[in-house]
Amino acid sequence: GTKKESEFSGLLSFxxxxxxxxxxxxxxxxxxxxxxxxxISFPVLSGCLTGAVNLKSSNRNPxxxxxxxxxxxxxxxxxxxxxxxxxxxxxxxxQTAYVFFDNKIQGDLAGRAELLGKTxxxxxxxxxxxxxxxxxxxxARNDRKEIDEIVIELTVQVKPVPPVCRVPKAVPVGKSATxxxxxxxxxxxxxxxxxxxxxPLPTDSRANPRFRNSSFxxxxxxxxxxxxxxxxxxxxxxxxxxxxxxxxARCEEQELEVYDLNIGGIIGGVLVVLAxxxxxxxxxxxxxxxxxxxxxxxxxxxxxxxxxPDGVNYIRTDxxxxxRHKSSFVI
Numbered sequence: 258g259t260k261k262e263s264e265f266s267g268l269l270s271f272x273x274x275x276x277x278x279x280x281x282x283x284x285x286x287x288x289x290x291x292x293x294x295x296x297i298s299f300p301v302l303s304g305c306l307t308g309a310v311n312l313k314s315s316n317r318n319p320x321x322x323x324x325x326x327x328x329x330x331x332x333x334x335x336x337x338x339x340x341x342x343x344x345x346x347x348x349x350x351x352q353t354a355y356v357f358f359d360n361k362i363q364g365d366l367a368g369r370a371e372l373l374g375k376t377x378x379x380x381x382x383x384x385x386x387x388x389x390x391x392x393x394x395x396x397a398r399n400d401r402k403e404i405d406e407i408v409i410e411l412t413v414q415v416k417p418v419p420p421v422c423r424v425p426k427a428v429p430v431g432k433s434a435t436x437x438x439x440x441x442x443x444x445x446x447x448x449x450x451x452x453x454x455x456x457p458l459p460t461d462s463r464a465n466p467r468f469r470n471s472s473f474x475x476x477x478x479x480x481x482x483x484x485x486x487x488x489x490x491x492x493x494x495x496x497x498x499x500x501x502x503x504x505x506a507r508c509e510e511q512e513l514e515v516y517d518l519n520i521g522g523i524i525g526g527v528l529v530v531l532a533x534x535x536x537x538x539x540x541x542x543x544x545x546x547x548x549x550x551x552x553x554x555x556x557x558x559x560x561x562x563x564x565x566p567d568g569v570n571y572i573r574t575d576x577x578x579x580x581r582h583k584s585s586f587v588i
Contacts, residue, residue, distance in 0.1 A: 308337025417443030
């Protein structure tokens with residue numbers, strides 16, 4: 258035992274004089290030191306701990322759809338500790354919270370997650386709020402390197418809901434028109450496509466000979482379909498589909514009518530209104546010339562006269578009970 262201890266001490270001193278890592282000499286020294294440590298029947302130095310806990314994951318970036326299950330893989334590849342301490346933490350919005358601690362599930366995953374195998378974490382019925390960074394930490398007290406950790410980023414995809422579509426009901430020929438499509442639930446953000454009479458529309462009407470009589474641009478990121486000038490061929494039933502990796506959804510069909518402006522009818526209507534106004538004006542002038550308005554005025558004034566002669570006043574006495582002259586007529 259004394260001989261092995263002296264050899265081990267000399268080997269450590271010899272190793273200290275070659276601090277550069279990765280050399281063949283260091284590899285041979287490390288192998289020799291491990292052989293000596295395995296032959297020592299009692300602990301001499303902590304350097305005799307040959308184990309080093311190491312972790313790996315079969316998938317560091319799992320992607321899962323909402324309401325499905327997912328496994329966060331954390332596997333111990335090397336350790337001399339039979340019962341290491343396992344911890345899982347969730348990092349979201351710069352906040353860190355325990356997921357697995359003190360041998361039980363913690364936080365919002367309680368009741369829908371469990372430790373799978375020895376260190377992996379399985380989550381059932383994942384929701385969009387589970388999208389976060391998860392850190393698996395292992396502490397092995399009996400290993401030379403006691404602590405190791407691995408980071409896993411979980412992405413939960415959410416299927417779009419039916420988008421909200423806005424289509425103008427009627428637009429005159431030659432005027433501009435904009436159709437809107439918007440969805441706010443899906444993740445990743447959905448892309449949009451428009452259909453007219455069940456036929457998909459290209460992003461640019463000029464790129465497809467089938468739509469040479471149209472002039473529109475479709476933005477698949479925002480869902481807007483813009484017509485610079487509508488034509489009769491643009492009439493039809495329109496609907497929009499929002500889609501991402503988790504699925505798709507569409508809005509109800511809405512009709513767009515493109516109509517011609519009846520210039521002749523508009524001019525005719527204006528002429529009719531002008532003719533009616535002219536007739537009313539002529540009628541008023543004729544009535545005035547014939548004295549209808551003057552006679553009415555005079556008749557109105559005659560009704561206002563009392564009919565009593567000038568210079569005569571009437572008084573009433575209590576005895577007579579009737580009117581009598583107060584003064585004589587002036588002749």
